[in-house]
Each structure stands twice: as structure tokens, then as C-alpha cells.
Amino acid sequence: MLTSQRRALISARLASDGQIVAGELAQELGLSEDTIRRDLRDMATAGLLKRVHGGALPVTPPLPDLETRQTMSTDVKRRLGRKAAELVRRGQLIFIDGGTTNAELVRALPRDMALTIATHSPAIAALLDKHRAEVILIGGRLYKHSMVATGAAALAAIATLRPDIFFLGATAIHPSHGLSTGDYEEAAIKRAITAQSAETIVLMTEEKFGAVSPHRIAGIEEITALIMPADIAPETSAPYRQKAVRIIEA
Known part of the structure; x- marks a missing residue:
């Protein structure tokens, strides 16, 4: 099989299966694993896939800026938001991620509703100006792409809180590689809040499934519930339904 044919096959498998396992593909094609790994390395250098231990995953598309994201999948996001709001109880301390x-x-x-809402997102805090809720705004270095605070000051403040629920945002979710995001410091903040919270609940739109961003947040088993669109493709949602996580459809 020519190099171009192998790489076309790899691209097609990534699109259909969501991952490549180098050893399995080498065995299937009757080639050495080194040959497949070399193909994966070259394709990763060209930006065509993301290499991981033992194989490869699709490349996560660059995250649009905040203004653009505000116009994307608005109906789906409203459904997810309403379903998440149903889980909040009076008197709780909840932490709401940016996004x-x-x-x-x-x-x-x-x-x-009388409750306390903590957030490290000025944009989220600004939406609460007409709410009865007490608002705790975590400060620090502003990561402008997501409009959230990061850094040592934010971590120190987060360490003093014990939220009942953390509503976590992520740019990608994968059944094997968990939840991830595009910024190193932002991922550290998300991990810290998850560690402090009694429950972590994630709201995810369909385009984020089956992908991996550069910086890991948590494994699927580390979250309490995953809120996903009710009309998500069955083949997309199936791997997550097999995990020990509560699935909530919206």
C-alpha cells in the first residue's frame, strides 16, 4: 500500500471511528507498527491529527472567540442550560465556569432563588446583577479568550471554597481521554475547582464529543453527570453511556 493510500485510510478511520490504535491498524494492514507510527508522526506534524500514546485522535478545531461562540448552537445551549438549572437547589453554593x-x-x-454562586468569569458574574443570589467573583490573571481568571491568586481563592456543584466547561470530551481544554493555566483552574466540589456536572454540545484538546482536565469517571443534547447521534453518545457517569438529556 502506498504512503498516500495509508494516510487517506488513516484520515477516513479517524473520521468514522474517532481514533487510531497503531498496533491494531498495523496488524490489519500487515505492516510494521513503526510504519504506522511514522505515518501518524508525519500527519501530526502536518496538523492532520493529534498523536497520543499508542495511536492518534482527530484534531480539535480551533476554538472561536467569545463573540463568535455566542452565536453558535444557541437553541441547544438554551436547552442544556435549562436542564442544568433544574439541578440547582435553594441554599447551595455552586461554582459556574465560564463559557x-x-x-x-x-x-x-x-x-x-436564594443561593451563593461563585465564578471566575466576569462575564458570568455580570449576568447575575438582577439575581437574589450572593455572588463570589474569583480574581486573578484574566485569560481573555475565555474571559476567566487564572493563576496563583485564583487558585488560592478556590482552595477556600467547597461548592455543592461545579458546572464545568470544556472544549472537548473523549471516552478514553476525558475532558480537556486549550489553555494550560485554564485547565489547572478547572482541575482545582473539580477537586473542591462535591459534584461536577458538564454541559456539552455535540461538536465537542470525540475530540481532545491539548490540556487535560479530568477523566469521565471524575465527573458526576454529563448533560448532552437529546438529539445527539447515537453513535456519538454510545461510548459515554457505557461509563460510570450519569447521562442527562436536554
Whole structure:
């Protein structure tokens, strides 16, 4: 098989299966594993895939800026936000991550509900100005792409909190590689909040499934519940339904 044919096959398998296991593909094609690994290395250098231990995964598309994300999948995000709001109880301390889907959660919360909301996102905090909830705004170095605070000051403040629920945002979710995001410091903040929280709940739109971003947040087994669109493709959702995580459809 020519190099171009192998690489076309690898691209097609990534699109259909969501991953490549080098050893399995080498055995299937009757080639050495070194040959497949060399193909994966060259394709990764060309930006065509992301190499991981033992194989490869699809490349996560670059995350659009915040203004663009606010116009994407708005109906789906509203459904996810409303379903997440149903899980919040009066008197709780909840931590809301940044992001446009979590913004829909805030909009769905009853304005007269007495609770405490912590966030490291100025954009999320600004949406709470008409709510009865007490708001704790975590400060630090502003990561402008996501409009969230990061760094040592943010970590120190997070360490003093014990949220009942953390509504976590991520740019990618994969059944084997878990939840991930594109920024090293932002991932560290998300891990810290997860560690402090009694429950971690993730709201995910369909395009984020089966992908991996550069910086790991948590494994699927480390979250309490995953809220996903009810109309998500069955082949997309199936690997997550096999995990020890509560699936909530919206």
C-alpha cells in the first residue's frame, strides 16, 4: 500500500471511528507498527491529527472567540442550560465556569432563588446583577479568550471554597481521554475547582464529543453527570453511556 493510500485510510478511520490504535491498524494492514507510527508522526506534524500514546485522535478545531461562540448552537445551549438549572437547589453554593453554554444556565436560574454562586468569569458574574443570589467573583490573571481568571491568586481563592456543584466547561470530551481544554493555566483552574466540589456536572454540545484538546482536565469517571443534547447521534453518545457517569438529556 502506498504512503498516500495509508494516510487517506488513516484520515477516513479517524473520521468514522474517532481514533487510531497503531498496533491494531498495523496488524490489519500487515505492516510494521513503526510504519504506522511514522505515518501518524508525519500527519501530526502536518496538523492532520493529534498523536497520543499508542495511536492518534482527530484534531480539535480551533476554538472561536467569545463573540463568535455566542452565536453558535444557541437553541441547544438554551436547552442544556435549562436542564442544568433544574439541578440547582435553594441554599447551595455552586461554582459556574465560564463559557456561552454556562451563560444559558445562569439565564435559566430563577432570579429570586436564594443561593451563593461563585465564578471566575466576569462575564458570568455580570449576568447575575438582577439575581437574589450572593455572588463570589474569583480574581486573578484574566485569560481573555475565555474571559476567566487564572493563576496563583485564583487558585488560592478556590482552595477556600467547597461548592455543592461545579458546572464545568470544556472544549472537548473523549471516552478514553476525558475532558480537556486549550489553555494550560485554564485547565489547572478547572482541575482545582473539580477537586473542591462535591459534584461536577458538564454541559456539552455535540461538536465537542470525540475530540481532545491539548490540556487535560479530568477523566469521565471524575465527573458526576454529563448533560448532552437529546438529539445527539447515537453513535456519538454510545461510548459515554457505557461509563460510570450519569447521562442527562436536554
